[in-house]
Amino acid sequence: MKRREFLQHSILAGTAMATMPVACSCKMDAEFLILGAGLSGLYMAYLLQQAGKDYMILEGSDRIGGRMYYHPKIKQDVGGRGIGDKYKEVMSLVKALDVPLIDITQFTSSPKSYYTNGELRATWEDRSTDPSLLQYTAPQPAPQLSSLNEWYQKADLDQSYAEQLRAMGRTDQEIELINISANYNDVHETSAINALHSSAFRKFNGSKTIYNFEGGTKTFIDALAASLTGPVKTSKFITHITNKEDCATVKCADGTSYCAPHVISTMPFSTLRDVACDIPFSQSQKQAIHQLGYTNITQIHLTAAEPYWEEDGLGASMWTDTPLERIMTMGFGDDNMNLVCWVNGKGTEYIDQMSESELEAYTLKTLHKIRPAAEGKITYTGSHSWGQYKYNKGAYAEFSVGQPALFQDMIRPAGNVYFAGEHTAKESRGIEAAAESARQVLDLFKKENIIES
Template identity: 30%
Template sequence: MTTNRRTALKLGSAAAATLAASKAQAQKDPDVIVIGAGLSGLYSAMLLAEAGATVQVIEGRDRVGGRLFSARNVEGNPEWGGDSILGGYGRMQDVSANVGVELVDHQSRRDLSPEAHKDPTNTELALRGKLIPKGDWPTHPLNVMPEGAKDRFPGRGFFQAVIGQNNPLEAFEDWLDADSAQFDRSIYEVFKEIGWSDEAINLNYNTNVQYGTSAHDISSLMWFFTQAWFKLQGDLDRVAFKAPGGNQSIPEAMAASLPGEVHLSKEVIGIRSEPGQAEVHCGDGSVYKAKRVICTMPIPTMRWLKFDPLLPALKAQAIATVPVQKITKIIMVPKKPFWEDDGFSPAMWTDTDCGEVRALREGEDANQITCLMAWGRGYLADKLDSFSDEDAMARVIADYERIRPAAKGLLEPAGIKSWQSDPFAAGDWAVWSPGTVTTMVKALIDPADRIHFCGEHTATSNRGMEGAMESGERAAFEVLDVI
């Protein structure tokens, strides 16, 4: 083909247009795309922006905050998700102050009366549908507590103290050391070794299970770390901070502090790494490009992502197999203080469909109970999810009323939240099965091609909100090292 002047001109303008487009693209493409506007994503974006990197946060939901989600339709904004900011949460406390959120200490409201911290058994015990007055418990026929502990209230407070007495870790951060792998077996085995019966394990651990579905499927190494970490929180400062307006106010203020807007309703469906750049593909057809990507998505939601190239085998295995806790919560608002009629606390620890019911005091008056929150965990969460929302709430209220006839007709359902039915969470916190800790935690953290990973499931020295922040910080520094 001969090139005349006209064609040359045409080619020249096409080349110029391409150049202009790629320049605009270069200006538009940030250094880093952060997927997820929960605590870990927002904190990593804040640190990257502070260090001078350009960053775009994209979020699948139509709100920021992720697993911080406040029930703003209920007095005092109780939390569907992350609740207490504890004594050792340095990053959470600092960042909240820096973005203008003044935290309020709710520790004195965590127990039923201002004097209740002296009485950790202020929650009532109800087994097989019947309330057991505290005085009756030590000699009650259903009391299967271990010898020497017949007067103890069953559940987490008790077994966590026992784990503390048998914790072999010298420093809790050692939980990921190769030497600690010897402790990575089921917590069931540990309880058996210290002489507990199956009935005692079932009552204390498997009822209202907080980590895993039973003592068989949870790592004792995870518990040794978690127990020592929780103890440290209280030893540092016995506080339980919350944000006015609900904890969701914290990520909202963090997002507002970023130089650019968070792009909401951008459900990521795939990430492609290429030489020189990464592409993030969203369900609405949009594509974001950057030098690096930080993926903060919770473990089960990553199972729906297309990674190109495929992730390394161990990382793919960790994403496919590390379990997360199942939790379904129900909020009930009392029409009147029925507990004044029957003389028992409205907070109950049960083996019925009510699960564990907490009495929350979130309003102006720190002594007034504003709502009851029922926690269904593990298989109970699955069971509640198998009903319609209305039927699940009716079921929990009916069970509560059976135990507490004084509550009949006085509990108004105010909402239900199943974290595992939420497509942007698909469950709650990561839990570690026996024999997986020393390999799977690292596999979840490791970067793959141009993708870096954070989120509470990748924290190594903290759990919960502070774990999310720790992981966001680590990912931001990881990226700053390579861009």
């Protein structure tokens, strides 16, 4: 087989095979090419800019912010929006950019009601079986972690979350109830290490105050983008990445291509797996890129014309065993009339096959049935499916049983391609993880003398 044919074959095979890198003959577009303009990509640019480096960002969609997404039609955030006072990287960035925050701590524990087996109730009497509290429970007795980045090394705890709950005395019936509305695709497949990581993050991170951005996440993302002097190119959907001896090239769906000595991919693995890569990945990296789970979430947004919860005296937020799963209040203070139905995991399949008008009718009908006081007082404002959304194909990384063992390897650079994004952060979760992951890559560049310390 001729070399060019061989290259074409390996590209078509996706991430299947890495070829011997060829020397770079292309014109360099920047010293660092950043793929994705979510928080990790934008913060990577910010850090490189501070280090006096030249970069370019390529973003597939027509907007920036990624999973920090203030939806223009719904006029609400449909992705990550809550940050804690101990989010180290994010809080220092917020301070540097002088972004206004709103303290929402008092609203995060607002009362919730329950609807299960056709019965609406004000409380869950036994806290030890409360499905809303059991979704992030660390194994008991809690494993001793001396630092947060040990979570992925606890191979002995890598069993399904359902098995962990069973070992903690929960019955099959209780586990099935938890599975309907918990923040996972399926508690029988997801690793208990996800829950360990979440609870350890809370323990080590210990945020006491929770904030939202005034005006939504757009305020923060726009301020960050305004501080960048390098090019941020949107509508650059990446289809190919090729590692070469001393550079890497990137091709986009619009036919353009770019080249740089160092490429940082912040794309979630759920979309990177669709990119034809000719990169010297290790076996574990290939496996992680192709198989890492992503929690599906579909949000259905609503506005209440009146506070119907004052009429029936029950908590406005609800944990339900219906296909609408959880219903939460989005607003706070004087702006508390916005609600979201938060559907997770396999439950999204049922919701996602409906047309917009079917979903509206179904949501209102179900809500009226489970919460009679809501009848005639709710308006549907729109929905967003993270599982169906082409640029993410899932809300966040969720390790299935066996996958935590891939973590250390999956975040290593391969050739001239480096990896950032929430799925690669060693310690944090969520928005802080996205920022931490960019810092991680910067530290690596310093260690490898690509950037002066």
